[in-house]
Amino acid sequence: MNRIQKMAWWMAIWISAGVILAAIAVAVMFWVIGMPWSIARAGLAFLGIAGFGGLASLIFKKDKGKITCDERDRLINNRAAVAGFCAAFLVTGLACMLPFFILGPEATISVTWLPNIFMAAGLATFFVHSVAILVQYGWRGDGNK
Amino acid sequence: METNELKNNIRRLRFEKGEMTQQQLADLAGVTRQTIIAMEQGKYAPSLPLAFRIAKAFGVGIEQVFEFTETTPTKTA
Numbered sequence: 001m002n003r004i005q006k007m008a009w010w011m012a013i014w015i016s017a018g019v020i021l022a023a024i025a026v027a028v029m030f031w032v033i034g035m036p037w038s039i040a041r042a043g044l045a046f047l048g049i050a051g052f053g054g055l056a057s058l059i060f061k062k063d064k065g066k067i068t069c070d071e072r073d074r075l076i077n078n079r080a081a082v083a084g085f086c087a088a089f090l091v092t093g094l095a096c097m098l099p100f101f102i103l104g105p106e107a108t109i110s111v112t113w114l115p116n117i118f119m120a121a122g123l124a125t126f127f128v129h130s131v132a133i134l135v136q137y138g139w140r141g142d143g144n145k
Numbered sequence: 146m147e148t149n150e151l152k153n154n155i156r157r158l159r160f161e162k163g164e165m166t167q168q169q170l171a172d173l174a175g176v177t178r179q180t181i182i183a184m185e186q187g188k189y190a191p192s193l194p195l196a197f198r199i200a201k202a203f204g205v206g207i208e209q210v211f212e213f214t215e216t217t218p219t220k221t222a
Contacts, residue, residue: 002179063177065168070176071192072183137179 003063004073007056008133015127018050044116050123053130076136084129088121095120151190152212155181158203173202 025043029035062068095117099109159165167185171178175198183189184199191199200207 002177065177066172067175067177070180071195072180072189073177 003060004133005137006060008130010056011053011126012130014053015050015123018047022046076133080129080132083132084125087124087128091121091124150214153184153210156185162203170202174198
């Protein structure tokens with residue numbers, strides 16, 4: 001498993017942990033405890049855990065050897081980046097279209113949703129980028145034999 | 146529909162060249178060992194410059210390393 005794969009695993013794990021914990025926290029506070037949505041949404045703060053994913057480049061040192069990145073690595077990274085941007089486009093598109101179709105054209109929504117959409121698109125980009133890297137290399141890094 | 150397949154003889158050529166290791170070939174071709182492994186397993190088709198570098202590393206022509214096969218599968222109704 002090379003450095004890029006390790007970084008992708010690290011990023012995917014922290015983003016998953018952040019999203020799962022935030023979802024659990026919000027669900028527990030809103031449905032189990034019965035808090036109002038304005039307070040229960042504080043559980044989204046757990047998404048901050050995903051920020052640990054950004055430490056990957058500090059934690060994983062460069063691979064040993066003369067060549068650490070070649071044309072295949074660049075191709076995989078480029079494809080993963082495209083997949084990540086597609087995910088961001090999809091998330092942003094859904095976030096814009098779903099309220100329109102669910103609430104109707106006369107409804108209004110708070111502008112606080114805008115930074116949330118931006119954050120969701122960012123998370124989707126990094127998560128899909130990481131997963132796309134892992135898929136292309138092979139989940140277990142079995143290209144080492 | 147036509148399908149194109151690029152086969153290679155990298156593994157055979159490595160052994161014919163005195164049991165050259167994947168790492169040695171990777172260093173000669175300027176790529177990582179993972180890329181050599183992916184090519185040997187047929188999971189990655191290299192660029193033309195890389196194909197030439199690999200052929201040069203073995204000291205043979207590119208057509209001795211890579212084989213291009215064009216197959217046209219029969220249509221099933």
